[in-house]
Amino acid sequence: MSSMSKIVRTMTNILFPLTMIFGLYVIAHGHLTPGGGFQGGAIVASACALLVVTYGSRWVLGRIKEKRLSTFESIGAVSFITLAFLGLVFSMVFFGNFLAGSNLLFGTTPVTGSTLADFNTGGVLPLMNFAVGIKVVTGLFAIVLIMAYASSTKEWNS
Amino acid sequence: MGIEILIANALILLLTVIGCIVAVILRDLLAAAIALGAMSLLLSLEFYILQAPDVAIAQAGVGACLTTAIIVLTIKGTKRMEEE
Numbered sequence: 628m629s630s631m632s633k634i635v636r637t638m639t640n641i642l643f644p645l646t647m648i649f650g651l652y653v654i655a656h657g658h659l660t661p662g663g664g665f666q667g668g669a670i671v672a673s674a675c676a677l678l679v680v681t682y683g684s685r686w687v688l689g690r691i692k693e694k695r696l697s698t699f700e701s702i703g704a705v706s707f708i709t710l711a712f713l714g715l716v717f718s719m720v721f722f723g724n725f726l727a728g729s730n731l732l733f734g735t736t737p738v739t740g741s742t743l744a745d746f747n748t749g750g751v752l753p754l755m756n757f758a759v760g761i762k763v764v765t766g767l768f769a770i771v772l773i774m775a776y777a778s779s780t781k782e783w784n785s
Numbered sequence: 786m787g788i789e790i791l792i793a794n795a796l797i798l799l800l801t802v803i804g805c806i807v808a809v810i811l812r813d814l815l816a817a818a819i820a821l822g823a824m825s826l827l828l829s830l831e832f833y834i835l836q837a838p839d840v841a842i843a844q845a846g847v848g849a850c851l852t853t854a855i856i857v858l859t860i861k862g863t864k865r866m867e868e869e
Contacts, residue, residue: 653842673854767851
């Protein structure tokens with residue numbers, strides 16, 4: 628599938644990094660602001676879908692393989708359920724928040740009252756947001772990529 | 786809820802319905818896909834006014850971007866103009 632016109636390519640080159648950074652911001656601040664793993668993952672996947680629509684699926688498939696996307700999707704799901712079972716191990720509750728208040732990674736107790744948001748809070752929630760973000764990004768990107776590749780081959784039209 | 790918010794609600798919902806009707810009427814399928822994307826973006830603005838920013842972000846990401854991308858890819862694989 629050939630790439631689109633010069634106008635579309637220029638606008639994609641400008642908009643792709645901005646959309647990517649906004650999606651990663653929504654994923655990373657999922658425990659503080661509206662949004663989270665699914666919403667930020669949908670934004671990052673829409674940036675990748677912009678790349679697929681503009682440059683064609685063969686250009687993208689020459690840079691990243693579909694098998695690798697499937698592997699990352701499985702890594703996201705496995706790390707999510709592993710964190711849930713670690714909560715069962717450490718705090719005796721499924722999905723237990725064993726990192727909150729432990730002064731480790733993301734473990735600071737937030738200050739009560741109306742203050743600025745502290746990024747280093749939330750316990751296990753940011754890690755779960757990252758896991759869901761990886762899964763949603765690679766899943767939606769694989770769907771769009773495979774659909775573009777399947778519709779670009781001409782043997783379906785015969 | 787003030788009267789301005791009420792007017793904005795009514796206006797955005799009216800524009801959403803108009804976007805749907807335009808997407809049904811148009812013969813050019815690419816223009817119909819863009820009209821569907823605009824309708825979805827207005828719907829996410831309506832969700833934001835109704836104080837559901839999570840749903841608004843999900844609607845803007847999935848409804849306005851990914852669905853439009855999939856429809857555009859489908860139109861690239863098939864024909865652009867609708868036939869009788």
